[in-house]
Amino acid sequence: MDLATFLIQCLNSLQYGLLLFLVASGLTLIFGIMGVINLAHGSFYMIGAYMAFALAPAVAATFGGGFFAVLVVGTVLAVLLGYLLEWAFFSFLYEREHLQQVLMTYGLILVFEELRSLAVGDDVHGVQPPDILAGTLPLGDVMTYPVYRLFVSGVCLLLALGMWFVFTRTRLGMMIRAGSTNREMVQSLGIDIKFLYRVVFAAGVAIAVLAGMVAAPVSSVYPGMGNTVLIICFVVVVIGGIGSIRGALLAALLIGVVDTFGKVFVPQAAGVLVYVLMALILLWKPDGLFKAA
Amino acid sequence: MKLKTLALAAALVAASTAHAQGLPKLKVGLMLPATGTYAALGTAIENGFRLYVNEQGGKLGGREIEFVKVDDESDPAKATDNVNKLIKRDNVDVLVGTVHSGVAMAMAKVAKDTGTLLLVPNAGADAVTGPMCAQNIFRSSFSNWQPGYAMGEVMAKKGHKNVVTITWKYAAGDESVRGFKEAFEKAGGKVVKELSLPFPNVEFQALLTEIAASKPDAVYTFFAGGGAVKFVKDYAAAGLKKSIPLYGAGFLTDGTLEAQGADADGLLTTLHYADALGNPKDNAFRLAYAKAFKLQPDVYAVQGYDAAQMLGIGLAAVKGDVSKKAELAAAIEKAKIDSPRGAFSVSKSHNPVQDIYLRQVSGKENKLVNVASKALADPGRGCKL
DSSP, X not given: OOHHHHHHHHHHHHHHHHHHHHHHHHHIIIIIITOOOOTTHHHHHHHHHHHHHHHHHHHHHHTOOOHHHHHHHHHHHHHHHHHHHHHHTGGGTTTSOHHHHHHHHHHHHHHHHHHHHHHTOSOOBOOOOOGGGOOEEEETTTEEEEHHHHHHXXXXXXXHHHHHHHHHHSXXXXXXXXXXXXXXXXXXXXXXXXXXXXXXXXXXXXXXXXXXXXXXXXXXXXXXXXXXXXXXXXXXXXXXXXXXXXXXXXXXXHHHHHHXXXXXXXXXXXXXXXXXHHHHHHHHOTTOSOOOO | OHHXXXXXXXXXXXXXXXXXXXXXXXXXXXXXXXXXXXXXXXXXXXXXXXXXXHHTTTEETTEEEEEEEEEOTTOHHHHHHHHHIIIIISOOSEEEOOSSHHXXXXXXXXXXXXXXXXXXXXXXXXXXXXXXXXXXXXXXSOOTHHHHHHHHHHHHHTTOOEEEEEEESSHHHHHHHHHHHHHHHHTTOEEEEEEEEOTTOOOOHHHHHHHHHHOOSEEEEXXXXXXXXXXXXXXXXXXXXXXXXXXXXXXXXXXXXXXXXXXXXXOEEEESOOBTOOOHHHHHHHHHHHHHHSSOOOHHHHHHHHHHHXXXXXXXXXXXXXXXXXXXXXXXXXXXXXXXXXXXEEOTTSOEEEEEEEEEEETTEEEEEEEEEEEEOOOOTTOOO
């Protein structure tokens, strides 16, 4: 591998890592901070991608505007959906065992998949990136790099920065962190923990849906797409350390590197490398790279 | 004593009514995906199958057809249970299924053990008409080897010398690439690199960079469904479409063109069906299908239709008596099946001997270019029929 190819592969790793973080960040919030095992995370991602596809005509007709308007409308809808789901289902789960959380969120996967099938059908769809981001940049003598992929990386970095800021530098973040450590204590201090969790959950769903919408032009839209990202999202959160945004970002980047170079150098084992990485890290640090204090 | 005579009388009455109505209904077990990634394919196959049965007035070989349906969920882990349910609980006379190769393998295994007639309307796993072949197992679709082999000939003829292959690391991808390599290297070409990634991973960027770095004359690929859409789009976005031509097995551009848009334009693929074949049988089929289901038919619908035709031919030869297995199989083996894809017969290992078409994407259609390989027969390696 010559230097130019190596550098391009590094860029690929970075880009894939950031995309992974984008997809996993909602799970960091719901599983990492709220402690609910949410198997339906992949479904929220899938809903986002299908929104990017299915909402586009309706949004263009009512509000005008293209892709970015869809992002805004989709995010608002996602917050509503998250708020509703928390009220109807998840609020009953906090005190329960993990097994019950797994069962209910698994049930939600089936429900969402079926609803998707009824509403949009089972075909594969593509989503066009907005015109201003549709171009490509030359890279080496044969390859080009789509601008939209750089945009995705940018969104991801912004999101990581925003989440880090909210959680470590604001009062809201402090309350959320306190709530994740000791619910009863926070409640007795006069904070409405139920409302707080509803907001956090809605934010987690919104981020997952946003990730799906932003990733749609890159990944295309197809049935079962949520399930394929679900496992890798859990890997990101577990490697990073439960509840740590910093950790999730680092873990996603690590996985990006291992996956990209794994595919190139040891294609036979590319499928397991990520899990080997996870096993090694857990042997070394059983709580993941960064454990939230 | 009284009870016994009563039972006897009842049995007689039952027998006479059955006789009056002719043979009892023939139970066809449809084991197809109704949910999941392949749900649309399952529907197309079932539609095609029903279309033929309806054209025959709901009867094949003089027997009315009754369908028993099971959703196989494209899950190999549940496959054996599902097949056994159809055979033991529902007592089906004939099995039809399925799309997913892993599930089809499990079905073939049970069919082979129980001797139930099995018609495979899609799954291309070479083994079904290879080592797993049996007198009572027929396929109405293709083997993974076939489109790959035909494309190997096409690309060699186009003068490509060094080619990179890329696919998912699973049976269908491996078999397709193996077929391609066999024909391409026989004709003097060379496969310089075989790239693969785990199924169903769709992060292609690293491998596209590898392709760009090794600068081959062309690329051969096997992807299907969502992966095919993403691969074609990523290939174009990476700027490779202009400099390194992309070829593939037909699934790369089948049912995916809407999503791929302009990025798929001009791509050449090989398959046993194409849009606008223009033969009278195909025209009639397409018209009837569109009328019945308000949908355009695709290759999967054709395969379903032909599975029903094969069953019809077999049943007609034994007058609806499925227990005459040898005669039923012999009738299908001898038959020329009048398929919308063009008439075909089956090989000794019961896979279609068929023309593989070279198609080019133009707009939203896979337009016929020419016949890439005439009457191509899968070698059926490992089959002892």
